[in-house]
Amino acid sequence: MPLSKVLPMSAARDRILDALESLLIDKGVLAATLDAVASEAGVSKGGLLYHFGSKEALFTGMLERLRARGVEDVQLMLQAPGGPTRYHLETSMVEQGDPLHRSFVAATLLAQSTGGQARDVIVELNERYLRALLTEIDDPELARIVQLVGDGLYFNLAIDAQHPSEVAPVLERVRRLVSEADRR
Missing domain, CATH: 1.10.10.60 (Homeodomain-like)
Incomplete structure (x- = not known):
C-alpha cells in the first residue's frame, strides 16, 4: 500500500x-x-x-508552511518573557534541525533561484519580525540594527562561521543599546 x-x-x-x-x-x-x-x-x-x-503548487505549499511557521514565531516573540529583542537575538542562534530554520533556508535557496513568491514571503516575514521589534524599540533605525544583528548571527551560525559562545558579548552590548535608547 x-x-x-x-x-x-x-x-x-x-x-x-x-x-x-x-x-x-x-x-x-x-x-x-x-x-x-x-x-x-x-x-x-x-x-x-x-x-x-503541480511543482508550483508544491513550492506554494512549502512557502505557505514557512509563512505559518514564521507568523507563529512572531507571536512567540511578542509574548516572550524577556521581550521581542531578547527573543529575536537568542532564537537567531538556531539548531540546524529546527523546522523554521529548515523552511527558511529552503525558501531562501528557492528565492535565489526563482525570486518571485519565495522572495515575497521572506520579505513579508522580515517585515513582521521588524514590526515585533518595534513594539519594544521606539527607534526604527535601532530596531532595524537589532534585526540585522540577529540576521548576521543566524547566517554565521548556520554556516558554522562562529561559535555561539563568541556572540555572548555582542548580545549583551545590543541589549544595553536597546536599554539605553529606552531610557532617553
Missing part, C-alpha cells in the same frame, strides 16, 4: 514538504523534481500530485 494512503493527509503533506526542503537544501533547486520529491518522501508520484497538483 502506498505510504500516502497510510499516512493521514496532513502527515503526508508534511512528509512531502519535508522532502522538498531536504532536496532544496542538500541538492539544490534543480534536483527538486516531482519524481525526486516523491521518492524522498516515500510516496508515489500520484500521491504527491494528490496533495500538490
Whole structure:
C-alpha cells in the first residue's frame, strides 16, 4: 500500500514538504523534481500530485508552511518573557534541525533561484519580525540594527562561521543599546 494512503493527509503533506526542503537544501533547486520529491518522501508520484497538483503548487505549499511557521514565531516573540529583542537575538542562534530554520533556508535557496513568491514571503516575514521589534524599540533605525544583528548571527551560525559562545558579548552590548535608547 502506498505510504500516502497510510499516512493521514496532513502527515503526508508534511512528509512531502519535508522532502522538498531536504532536496532544496542538500541538492539544490534543480534536483527538486516531482519524481525526486516523491521518492524522498516515500510516496508515489500520484500521491504527491494528490496533495500538490503541480511543482508550483508544491513550492506554494512549502512557502505557505514557512509563512505559518514564521507568523507563529512572531507571536512567540511578542509574548516572550524577556521581550521581542531578547527573543529575536537568542532564537537567531538556531539548531540546524529546527523546522523554521529548515523552511527558511529552503525558501531562501528557492528565492535565489526563482525570486518571485519565495522572495515575497521572506520579505513579508522580515517585515513582521521588524514590526515585533518595534513594539519594544521606539527607534526604527535601532530596531532595524537589532534585526540585522540577529540576521548576521543566524547566517554565521548556520554556516558554522562562529561559535555561539563568541556572540555572548555582542548580545549583551545590543541589549544595553536597546536599554539605553529606552531610557532617553
